[in-house]
Amino acid sequence: MKLLTHNMLSSNFVKGVTKGFPLKIMASKIEEKEVDFNPEFISRMIAKLDWPALYTAAGDIKKAEGLPETITENYESNEDFLKIAHNLLLQVEIIEGDLICPETGRKFPITNGIPNMLLHEDEVTGDK
Amino acid sequence: MASSGRPEHQAPPEIFYNDDEARKYSSNSRMMEIQQQLSERALELLALPEDKPCFILDVGCGSGLSGECLTEEGHVWIGIDISSSMLDVAVDREVEGDLILGDMGYGMPFRPGTFDGVISISALQWLCNADKKYHQPHKRLFKFFSTLYASLSRGAKAVFQLYPENSAQLELITCQAMKAGFTGGLVVDYPNSTKAKKMFLCLFTSGGNCTLPKGLGTDVSDDQVAYSDKRLTFGKLKGKSAKKSRDWIIEKKERRRRQGRDTRPDSKYTGRKRKPRF
Numbered sequence: 001m002k003l004l005t006h007n008m009l010s011s012n013f014v015k016g017v018t019k020g021f022p023l024k025i026m027a028s029k030i031e032e033k034e035v036d037f038n039p040e041f042i043s044r045m046i047a048k049l050d051w052p053a054l055y056t057a058a059g060d061i062k063k064a065e066g067l068p069e070t071i072t073e074n075y076e077s078n079e080d081f082l083k084i085a086h087n088l089l090l091q092v093e094i095i096e097g098d099l100i101c102p103e104t105g106r107k108f109p110i111t112n113g114i115p116n117m118l119l120h121e122d123e124v125t126g127d128k
Numbered sequence: 129m130a131s132s133g134r135p136e137h138q139a140p141p142e143i144f145y146n147d148d149e150a151r152k153y154s155s156n157s158r159m160m161e162i163q164q165q166l167s168e169r170a171l172e173l174l175a176l177p178e179d180k181p182c183f184i185l186d187v188g189c190g191s192g193l194s195g196e197c198l199t200e201e202g203h204v205w206i207g208i209d210i211s212s213s214m215l216d217v218a219v220d221r222e223v224e225g226d227l228i229l230g231d232m233g234y235g236m237p238f239r240p241g242t243f244d245g246v247i248s249i250s251a252l253q254w255l256c257n258a259d260k261k262y263h264q265p266h267k268r269l270f271k272f273f274s275t276l277y278a279s280l281s282r283g284a285k286a287v288f289q290l291y292p293e294n295s296a297q298l299e300l301i302t303c304q305a306m307k308a309g310f311t312g313g314l315v316v317d318y319p320n321s322t323k324a325k326k327m328f329l330c331l332f333t334s335g336g337n338c339t340l341p342k343g344l345g346t347d348v349s350d351d352q353v354a355y356s357d358k359r360l361t362f363g364k365l366k367g368k369s370a371k372k373s374r375d376w377i378i379e380k381k382e383r384r385r386r387q388g389r390d391t392r393p394d395s396k397y398t399g400r401k402r403k404p405r406f
Contacts (some may be wrong), residue, residue: 001226001227002226004204004226005206005226007239008206008238008239009228009238009239010237010239011237013236013237021239036182038202040180040181041183043376044181044183047170048183048242086166113215115228116230117228117229117230118229118230119231125235125271
């Protein structure tokens with residue numbers, strides 16, 4: 001799972017959770033994969049990202065080195081900044097670990113790079 | 129699939145798409161080709177802005193065949209599927225998108241305003257089944273559509289290719305989608321053919337271009353009948369033209385064309401007898 005996906009994931013679909021964001025990451029295996037750099041996409045996504053959540057997530061997996069705590073001004077033209085963001089968002093992959101809901105502490109296991117967001121019967125909202 | 133009936137009737141999706149079934153999606157070239165054609169058409173209906181990399185959600189991504197079309201167009205995607213076997217195939221095929229194991233009936237686990245578009249190939253009809261005691265299709269559909277609506281950005285579209293079992297099922301799906309706030313409707317490709325007929329549910333969020341695209345093979349205006357005050361002769365009234373006649377052949381070719389099948393163009397040689405020495 002990429003950090004871009006993590007930044008979009010929320011556990012707000014679980015019963016009793018209102019915001020469910022950001023999920024805490026407990027990673028036991030992390031890999032880095034080469035992905036083509038697309039500055040246009042990255043700058044479009046930065047506008048949508050929740051940067052503090054990304055900063056915390058990067059801290060959780062100890063990849064926050066060199067990452068500014070806030071978004072740099074005029075980031076569209078700042079290639080260094082975009083490259084750091086690209087590396088963090090698309091190249092770092094969490095292969096094994098857990099995602100933890102900030103409100104209920106519910107664990108969503110990540111296996112083979114795929115987070116398991118399946119719920120038990122009693123956690124589903126409005127389904128009963 | 130056609131030979132063994134509807135897969136929804138056999139088992140829940142997480143059980144039906146086991147390792148054996150999942151393998152077909154990476155080895156059976158016919159299945160892969162159909163999936164790819166459907167994905168390309170769905171992407172065409174989605175009409176994303178050109179030359180702009182978008183962030184797309186693929187619902188029921190399976191082995192990631194539909195995602196590959198998205199990657200080719202330069203978009204970044206996240207796929208969600210309920211079958212872990214299918215997702216393992218996707219991991220083996222090294223697809224570009226990120227994968228999530230999840231049930232769409234539980235709602236979409238995303239932050240509001242995330243995606244620029246949604247595609248889904250042959251997945252939605254699975255939601256019409258109650259595979260567990262506590263499943264209620266209309267509630268699951270509503271849950272899915274309402275959480276999906278929230279996770280879309282303004283003006284985003286969602287295109288679902290689906291195989292509804294009957295019109296009641298189709299009504300159930302569209303009704304819940306409209307209740308969740310979507311506008312839009314059904315686009316049917318090749319409506320005159322049983323085999324080539326494909327249905328796409330195109331849903332729009334507010335703030336976008338809301339004209340429904342036209343289905344393929346529907347350009348013949350068959351909703352109007354031209355009025356003529358001429359008296360019909362008895363011969364015409366009899367209906368079909370004589371078998372093997374030129375008119376009969378042309379009618380037949382026209383019918384095939386409407387069904388979207390390969391047909392040679394009409395020419396002066398159409399329906400002409402060959403010379404005896406041929």
